[in-house]
Amino acid sequence: MLDASSKNQNQHETMSGAAILIETLINHGVDEVFGFPGGAVLNIYDELYKHRGKIRHYITCHEQGAAHAADGYARATGRPGVVIATSGPGATNLVTGIATAYLDSSPVIAITGNVALPLIGKDSFQEVDIAGITMPITKHNYIVKDINELEDIICEAFQIAQSGRPGPVLIDIPKDIQIQKAAFKGGKARPLFPLPPINQSSIEEAAKLINESKKPYIYAGGGIISSRAAAELMAFADKIDAPIGSSMMGLSAVPYTSERRLGMTGMHGTYASSMLGAESDLIIGIGVRFSDRATGDKSKYQENTKILHIDIDHSEIDKNIKSYTSVIGDIKEILPRLTEMVDQRTFKKWKDVAAEYKKIGKECSRGLNEDGLHPKNIIKTVRQYANDDTVVATDVGQHQMWTAQYYEFTKPRTFLTSGGLGTMGFGMGAAIGGAVGGKKRSILFTGDGSFHMNMNELATAVMHRLPVVVIIMDNRVLGMVRQWQKLFYEEHYSNTTMDRVTDYVKVAEGFGAAGCKAETMQELETALEKAFATDGPYVIDCIIDKDERVLPMIPPNGSIDNIITN
Amino acid sequence: MEIRKFTLSIIVMNKFGVLHRISGLFSKRGYNIDSLTVNVMPEDERMSRIIMTSSGDDATREQIIKQLEKLHDVKEVKLI
Structure with missing residues (x-):
């Protein structure tokens, strides 16, 4: 007699690990992957062959290129980018690509093959501990040691890569796991992990700080793009009448046609963004980590200004720069609530200052050969x-x-x-x-x-x-x-x-x-x-001319006082 | 800022490499581990409790806790 659970199990189709992987990818909406085949992923590539009408594989010349392609795909579409590589050198060739995705919070799913479980730890041919190697540069990673856990691991990897602050996840699948069979439960995408609720009093405190400010300055980063909050950012900036400087990662969130746009901040930021940042009385950092390239000398950076930090990742608060106050959560939810709570403002003088600095910025930092192929x-x-x-x-x-x-x-x-x-x-x-x-x-x-x-x-x-x-x-x-x-x-x-x-x-x-x-x-x-x-x-x-320089430039660990404009 | 010793109780899932993740986080971010013990939790063998002493100023201590909380296999971090 069958009990309920084994009966339930029998309703599921039994499949190889490699088939479970590809079916689960497809069921997560993945129809394009990047990668390079090899000995330890032959079974996965065999399934790609069988599923070629549903999922297209782009083979690159080198696994690093495939990792960057998956990352670029994720950044351009907002959907996870998937890369597949074989064990050993195939896997280590992904490392720079995974680290690149990690530092820029890009949701990449890296799938590596590995030698069969009995060969792991024996210095087998093309064996490397890729999970150990990529621990510091992934949000999370896995070695699949039980075929019955494979499907859950893949589903969870997609959840981790996309929940909260996005980032890369690696799944290392030994060859025997790809071959073994298990019941396939459907590999459906699961809801993202919920974020802790946004603290209402932190929003109220932020609103109070903004209402007291006479020279507010928004410093917007890649978090705006990850949270799909470009429109919310603009509505917020309009209400408090603030200029927006961007981190390099956040540049495309503010259209160049916007009057509020100051362009990039930091070492090679625009003159206006550096000057206004230095003269503001409140820097509102949204989806940024106040990196050393953006702030320069940190003590000078916050000498005359308060910092309000808004981010989805609570560990970013007070990591690089001490904030006066902060709001933790999804920017897309925080900004409308904050916008509703702040006063509608107009800062004529502050705007004139911005316009003046933009004008000066255009005139300084001229290149060597601006009429030619500059x-x-x-x-x-x-x-x-x-x-x-x-x-x-x-x-x-x-x-x-x-x-x-x-x-x-x-x-x-x-x-x-x-x-x-x-x-x-x-x-x-x-x-x-x-x-x-x-x-x-x-x-x-x-x-x-x-x-x-x-x-x-x-x-x-x-x-x-x-x-x-x-x-x-x-x-x-x-x-x-x-x-x-x-x-x-x-x-x-x-x-x-x-x-x-x-x-x-x-x-x-x-x-x-x-x-x-x-x-x-x-x-x-x-x-x-x-x-x-x-x-x-x-x-x-x-x-182009080899002596052409990138200007303006604030030297490393410098401040606006050290800006080089020509 | 004053450097002080502190003790953390960290409850983790007993998954592959979890100790490596924790110790790796400390070396990656330049934090100190002064001592460390790991015990399987008698009430639930799928989990372990790590008792760790470390040292640092207040900001470092706060960062350590927040960074630990971000690890997927870490279920709870408490200052004791």
Whole structure:
């Protein structure tokens, strides 16, 4: 006689671990994954083959590219990005990608194969303790040791990656677990974990502080985008009549057309954002972590101002900067409640100050060759070929800062950049993820240094016919490091003058893409005409001056008193 | 800020690598572990209680507690 539970079990179909994985992914709405096959994931790839009508796999050239692509996909769509890699080197190749996602709170699900359970701990071929390695750079991770736990673990991984502050989760699945069979319960997506209720008195206290302020300043970050609260931010800013400075991660949350927009804050932030931040009497940090690159000298940063900190992650409060008061919870819920409680204000004088600083900011920090193929002109010209939804990725360095400074972002989730970890080589994978997730042309701004790190993924874009326009700001040096060497290391250009003879047009052609070189604005325009009409990747090698600097600059651990504007 | 010793009681799920997660968090964030004991909870063997002494100023202590609370396998953190 069957008892109730075993009868219930019999109603479920029995499946292999690999099939449970793929079915559960599909039932979580995953129809696109990135990865690279290998010995320890052969069973998973066999299931991908069988499910190829429902789930599409994008193979990259290197697992790092796949991890960045999954991250870029997550950032562009707001849905989890999934990456699959084999054991050992396949898994370790994901590490930089996972750390990049972790530092920027991006919901990535990384799935690795591992050697069979009896071989674990024996230094077997392609065995590595990837769960141990990725513990400090994931929200959570798993080694599946019992096939009966696999389905629950996958469902829970999706919950963890997306609940509260998002982040990457890794699931390591030994090969024998992929082969063993268990009852499949349907692999349905589960509701996200609830957040603790928002403390009403903390909102009241915040409202009181805001109402007392005469020079409020909003510092908005990536949390605005994660919480989908760009409209709520604007309504709040309008009511208290405050200017908005953005962290790099938060740039796309404030449309460039908004009068309130000051642009980026911090080391390479705009003059206006730095000056207003320093002169404000209340900094309202929303979805930011007050990183060292954003604040500089922390004692100076809060010398004359109070800090109100609003964030979903309670550990961010008072971590980097001591707040006067704070509100913990989902910004999308907090901001409307706060907006309702604060007084409608108009600060004519404060607004005039903002306008004045914006004007000064435009006049200072002029580049060396602003009439020619200058980064600012390149970025502004490329923008004219894009539309408001176009996803823009960058690598890391000067080109990244120029893009943050000059590209006119209009919509959230259109700027994919490695803010926290600062990963050179992020861009090519991210732009691929952006093109796949956005289902349209994406743009990559890169430098010749960064592009050399993962240019192999150009082959991926060709293979999957992904229209990625690659703009290389080619100065033949590692420009950002060189800038620091010029300013702080007596112009000792140690290992930053590359003078590589790489022919990027031939590189593009070699990979099966097209490309051309641009030395003048006119050549750039001609190239962009072609690039935006090409069904696949297109590389434009823009020759720029190696001594062009990113300005303004507040030196590390400096303050507004140390700002360099020319 | 004054450095003081303090003791934490941490209830964790008895899952793979949980001690590694806790000790890893301390080394990653530069906190000290002065002593540590782990015992399976007699009332529920799926859980363990970790008693840990550490030292730091008030801000560090608050950060340690908050960071521990974020770990998925940590169910409760108490200052004792």
